[in-house]
Amino acid sequence: MIILDQQYVSRELRDWLNSGRVPVLRNAAALAVDTEGRFRLVSDDEADALLAAGERIYTTCENSLSWICAHASGKALRDGIAICKDKAAFRRMLAAQYPDFFFLEVPADELEKLDFDTLKTPFILKPSVGFFSVGVYTIASRADWDAALADIRRSSARWSADYDASVVGTSSFILEEYIRGDEYAVDFYYDSEGRAVILNIFHHEFASFEDVSDRLYVTSADIIRDHLEAFTVFFDRMNEQMGARDMPLHMELRVDGGRIIPIEANPLRFAGWCVTDLSLYAWGFRTYDLYLRDQRPDWDSIFESREGRLYSAVILDPPADLEYPLREADFDYERLCADFQNVLELRRIDYRNGGPVFGFVFAETRADERGELDRILLSDLREYLR
Structure with a gap:
């Protein structure tokens, strides 16, 4: 089952839900997105019954966690949410x-x-x-x-x-x-036996020591190959204390000299604002689809046609000193896209009415020609404001 939120629902997710195979909680966000009436909408009571029967659940935004904690019958699910969302408890x-x-x-x-x-x-x-x-x-x-x-x-x-x-x-x-080392964000889930199944690994790149932004996330065959086994072992060990089952997580961590140090765990979702959809362009699958169907990626087969490529999610956060909300800014999306080798997806966000970012870009870049990623990481984006 999926719970949508009004914050953002991607075209990729909407098109997949149009198949009607996956139950979607009937709420305002789902009704607003289901313009063709093709979703398999379920009421609160029907959703309660699905959860009680062991239906897996996925959310697009953590705004839905309050609903889940009020409706989930299993204490383990509520406890897992609580310990992940409370950073001090984690x-x-x-x-x-x-x-x-x-x-x-x-x-x-x-x-x-x-x-x-x-x-x-x-x-x-x-x-x-x-x-x-x-x-x-x-x-x-x-x-x-x-x-x-x-x-x-x-x-x-x-x-x-x-x-x-x-x-x-x-x-x-x-x-x-301050945790030193390289930072990574990982979309994975715990299966019915509590074993970790990794669906994507992003390298979170920063412009400087002081930078805490979400500007650039990069994945590649090499990044996943280099960390898949070690991260899986770490998540399995972490779950010895959490006891999670059938739960998706978006985990942020750092690796310093081979030591894995967790930053935070975000429950019942993958990369936010549907950025997890990058897996569809990079690897050919939807992370939430594999999780809900209890499937694992065949990484060796996937990597065969994707060597030497970087797949990135670029978050177009505005200059810090622009007045919020950005009612007057005019962002030149066409110029921005022209500065990338291959834009796989451009997502425009309504920043004039309170959206926190100008949008998102999914891009494919040759690993030996990554200058465009270095440039966008350092840019304050003023060059794209008209």
Whole structure:
């Protein structure tokens, strides 16, 4: 079963749901997208019965987690959601594996009372419940700390208006040591026996040490081959404590000298804003389709025709100093696409009416000619504003 949210439903997902094979919760988002009346819509009562019978569930946005926690009959599912969404609880669960890792949960109204001189820098400051790099700051100095606190005061009301409290909660924040190494985002699920099945691995690239944006995610045959076994072993070990079954997850982690250090786990979804659809263009399958059908990718066969290629998701986040919402900006999508070798998909977002980004680009790039990715990673996108 799938629960849609009004935040974003991709064309790829909508077209797949038109087959009517997969039940879709009847809500406002589903009715708005099902313009041809071809979805297999189910009521709350029907959805409850499906969940009770063991139907797997997938969401496009974590706004739906409140509904699931209210309707799911299984305690394990509710517990899995809770421990993933609460970053402090997630850290506590893994504390025995990382005894030297520093983290501290602080109520939002206590942040300004902390003695900055007692804190070990660099560290990351972020909401205990979060999404999409909202409210995430790299703190290396007192100036960074003061700027972060000022931005939290300025932005908290907007975050609360844009996201359900189960997605971005601003009542408390977590301070955790800066995790060094390369960052990856992984779409995977736990099967009925609690074993991890990886469906995609993205390398999250950054422009600098201070950068915490979601601008560029890259996947390739080499990236998946290099990390598939180690990540699978790590997720299986993590689940010895979680006990998850039949659950999709979007996991962010870093690898430093071969050591895997988790950042956060996002339950019942894959890459947000339907960015998980990149797998359709890169690997020829939909991640949510394989999860719901309990299927595994045949990576060796998939890679045969995709060597030497990078597949990227580019998130077109606006310059930080543009006034929000971006009612006056005019973004030149055609010029942007001309700067890529092969645009596989362009998704325009209605930024003039509050959309947080200009859009998304899925691109295919030759691995030995990746200059376009390096350029877009460093660009503030002003060159595309008219």
